[in-house]
Amino acid sequence: MKKNDLKSMGKSFTKYILIIGALLILLDFTFHRHEYFSFAEIYGFPAFFGFVSFVFIVMLGKWLRKFLMRKEDYYDQ
Amino acid sequence: MISNFIPGLIMIITSFLLPTIPQYFRHPAMLLSVGLSALSLFNGYGTFLEWDILGLNLILYQSDSLTLPFAIIFHIAAILVIIFSWHSKNLMEHMATLAYAGSAIGALHAGDFFSLFIWWEATALTSVFIVFAGNTNAAKDAAMRYLIIQVSSGVLLLIGACLMLYQTGNHNLAVLDLKTNFGIFIFIAFGIKAAFPLLNGWLQDSYPESSVTGTVALSAFTTKLAIYALARTFPGTDSLIWIGAIMTAFPVFFAVIENDLRRVLSFSLNNQLGFMVVGIGIGTELSLNGTVAHAFVHIIYKALLFMSMGAVLYRAGTTKASELGGLYKYMPFTTIFCIIGAMSISAFPLFSGFVAKSLIMSSLGGMGMVLIYFILFFASAGVLEHSGIKIPYFAFFAHERKNKVKEAPINMLIAMGIAAFLCIAIGVFPKYLYQILPYAVEYQPYTLDHVISQLQLLVFAIIAFLFLVKFKLYPSEIRSTVLNSDWFYRKMLPGIGKPLFKKIGLLTDSLYKNLGLSFKQVLSKSYKFSNLSYIKVTTPSFAGTILISILFIMLVIVLV
Numbered sequence: 001m002k003k004n005d006l007k008s009m010g011k012s013f014t015k016y017i018l019i020i021g022a023l024l025i026l027l028d029f030t031f032h033r034h035e036y037f038s039f040a041e042i043y044g045f046p047a048f049f050g051f052v053s054f055v056f057i058v059m060l061g062k063w064l065r066k067f068l069m070r071k072e073d074y075y076d077q
Numbered sequence: 078m079i080s081n082f083i084p085g086l087i088m089i090i091t092s093f094l095l096p097t098i099p100q101y102f103r104h105p106a107m108l109l110s111v112g113l114s115a116l117s118l119f120n121g122y123g124t125f126l127e128w129d130i131l132g133l134n135l136i137l138y139q140s141d142s143l144t145l146p147f148a149i150i151f152h153i154a155a156i157l158v159i160i161f162s163w164h165s166k167n168l169m170e171h172m173a174t175l176a177y178a179g180s181a182i183g184a185l186h187a188g189d190f191f192s193l194f195i196w197w198e199a200t201a202l203t204s205v206f207i208v209f210a211g212n213t214n215a216a217k218d219a220a221m222r223y224l225i226i227q228v229s230s231g232v233l234l235l236i237g238a239c240l241m242l243y244q245t246g247n248h249n250l251a252v253l254d255l256k257t258n259f260g261i262f263i264f265i266a267f268g269i270k271a272a273f274p275l276l277n278g279w280l281q282d283s284y285p286e287s288s289v290t291g292t293v294a295l296s297a298f299t300t301k302l303a304i305y306a307l308a309r310t311f312p313g314t315d316s317l318i319w320i321g322a323i324m325t326a327f328p329v330f331f332a333v334i335e336n337d338l339r340r341v342l343s344f345s346l347n348n349q350l351g352f353m354v355v356g357i358g359i360g361t362e363l364s365l366n367g368t369v370a371h372a373f374v375h376i377i378y379k380a381l382l383f384m385s386m387g388a389v390l391y392r393a394g395t396t397k398a399s400e401l402g403g404l405y406k407y408m409p410f411t412t413i414f415c416i417i418g419a420m421s422i423s424a425f426p427l428f429s430g431f432v433a434k435s436l437i438m439s440s441l442g443g444m445g446m447v448l449i450y451f452i453l454f455f456a457s458a459g460v461l462e463h464s465g466i467k468i469p470y471f472a473f474f475a476h477e478r479k480n481k482v483k484e485a486p487i488n489m490l491i492a493m494g495i496a497a498f499l500c501i502a503i504g505v506f507p508k509y510l511y512q513i514l515p516y517a518v519e520y521q522p523y524t525l526d527h528v529i530s531q532l533q534l535l536v537f538a539i540i541a542f543l544f545l546v547k548f549k550l551y552p553s554e555i556r557s558t559v560l561n562s563d564w565f566y567r568k569m570l571p572g573i574g575k576p577l578f579k580k581i582g583l584l585t586d587s588l589y590k591n592l593g594l595s596f597k598q599v600l601s602k603s604y605k606f607s608n609l610s611y612i613k614v615t616t617p618s619f620a621g622t623i624l625i626s627i628l629f630i631m632l633v634i635v636l637v
Contacts, residue, residue, distance in 0.1 A: 005406075006475075006477060009474075014543050017540060017543065018540065020536055021540050024529065024532055024533050024536055027529060028529065028533070031525065033526050033529060033530060034526045035442075035526065036441075036442030036443070037450070045533075046531070046534040046537075047533040047537040049458075050533060050534035050535065050536070050537040050538040052541075053454075053455045053458035053459070053538065054462060054537075054538040054541035054542060054545075055541050055545065057329055057333060057458065057459050057462055058462065058541075058542075058545055058551060058552065059550070061329075061331075061332075061333030061334050062334065062552040064330055065334050067560075068334065068559050069334060069555070069558070069560075070557065070558045070559075071558065072556045072557055072558055074558040075567055075568070
């Protein structure tokens with residue numbers, strides 16, 4: 001197998017996900033999405049919420065390393 | 078006659094007979110015992126076995142619409158675990174696993190708090206051997222801590238049951254509230270096993286230390302038994318909504334930075350329990366259905382994910398993200414099964430997580446609980462992060478792998494295949510799952526609004542992941558320990574206690590020495606035994622001092 005298998009897989013995966021993402025946003029304009037809360041009916045709200053939540057989780061997690069991360073043998077010392 | 082036999086008991090009896098059965102027939106015998114126990118699923122609802130002992134009426138076997146779905150899924154989980162461990166020759170682990178599954182099934186059918194207590198402790202005492210079977214020093218230490226915590230939960234349950242009997246004259250399982258003292262004891266007992274915030278340390282401590290197959294068994298029973306118990310005794314308890322919401326959100330951050338993928342899954346398990354606890358807290362028919370449905374599908378996809386990581390551990394020797402990657406080439410089937418588990422837990426439409434989680438989200442939406450709704454929506458993005466992406470990505474992709482490994486053994490692939498099939502089948506045909514839920518509620522998960530909303534959330538969260546990786550913002554895998562609530566009793570308490578006890582020890586040592594001498598002098602004067610060598614007044618050791626101190630404190634508490 002070629003060495004850059006993973007890279008090319010990653011590239012085509014990114015391409016398809018972006019296409020699907022764009023389609024989902026476009027679809028939002030074609031019908032009225034009913035939600036339990038009116039502000040969630042804004043175009044692309046779940047998409048925005050998903051993106052921001054994900055970035056927030058990862059960045060906060062990364063910052064928490066300062067407080068929560070110890071050496072692998074921490075409990076054996 | 079078989080209809081009066083407590084479900085699960087036949088599995089416990091079989092587990093004790095396993096050593097007498099030749100190695101080759103052990104797994105078929107285990108499967109047979111689960112099959113025999115599963116016959117009880119056709120008994121219908123009612124009370125089938127009671128026992129009057131010591132003036133107490135114990136309800137040993139009862140069944141209703143809440144026990145049935147849990148009983149079905151516990152039997153399925155037992156079958157999956159047995160198939161997954163077919164290659165293993167570890168007798169102790171097989172015995173423990175079968176007895177553990179049997180105890181959990183027995184617990185579901187207990188009709189009073191004392192019978193529940195017996196099974197509650199039985200699950201603790203059997204499962205500790207599964208942690209023990211991890212067979213490393215770390216596993217043995219974790220097993221001891223696990224045992225202490227689990228037994229404590231049982232003791233609290235017993236205290237609650239006794240107080241309840243004393244105060245109300247009743248000990249049958251009933252809906253309780255937190256206004257009574259026994260209600261609080263029982264609530265905390267269940268809360269420990271359900272891994273409430275700050276009571277959760279044991280879960281992430283012990284599960285990842287267990288063996289390749291052991292973790293799969295552990296992930297299915299203990300915590301879901303606690304969810305069942307909470308759903309039976311505390312439905313509609315408001316505080317559970319907040320406890321559950323915190324449980325969904327907090328473990329997410331720990332899972333991001335944890336390196337051991339089986340520990341990541343343990344944090345993820347904790348987060349999933351949060352969704353179920355919220356459902357119990359809301360307490361409507363729809364939300365309780367949601368909790369049961371979620372527990373049902375969760376057991377399958379969580380077992381699937383733990384099985385895929387078990388297969389990785391078995392073949393590659395580790396589940397540390399920092400040392401894995403690129404396994405998709407060598408373990409293609411395991412990769413596919415893992416991705417199916419990942420998509421199920423992330424609640425992609427057409428996968429089982431979607432049809433279960435929608436029930437809980439809809440009941441929250443219907444009640445207008447906007448904040449909790451969005452905490453759970455946020456946590457859904459978190460589930461995608463740690464279980465949907467992190468697990469498959471770091472194990473099977475991430476980097477090219479240098480040394481070859483083999484695909485998982487056939488029995489593991491069969492077990493994973495069955496679980497993966499169930500994940501998709503339930504996702505595509507949810508009505509069969511809905512039919513066995515406790516309440517008859519008409520519900521349609523596949524509306525365009527629902528599907529588009531969920532897909533937008535998930536797809537854009539994946540885009541966020543690609544974005545973070547592209548710009549090198551995603552945290553790299555680092556070999557490390559992530560502090561969790563077990564830190565309090567693994568580091569803080571010993572940190573305070575050890576020097577303190579040492580000081581007390583020194584103090585009492587000198588005190589005893591002085592006392593001892595004067596005691597000897599008194600003896601020698603009054604009885605003139607001073608030349609007899611066998612009279613010796615020894616000073617107690619350090620451990621002895623601690624023991625005496627503890628006994629003294631207990632005595633004081635009892636007297637007060």
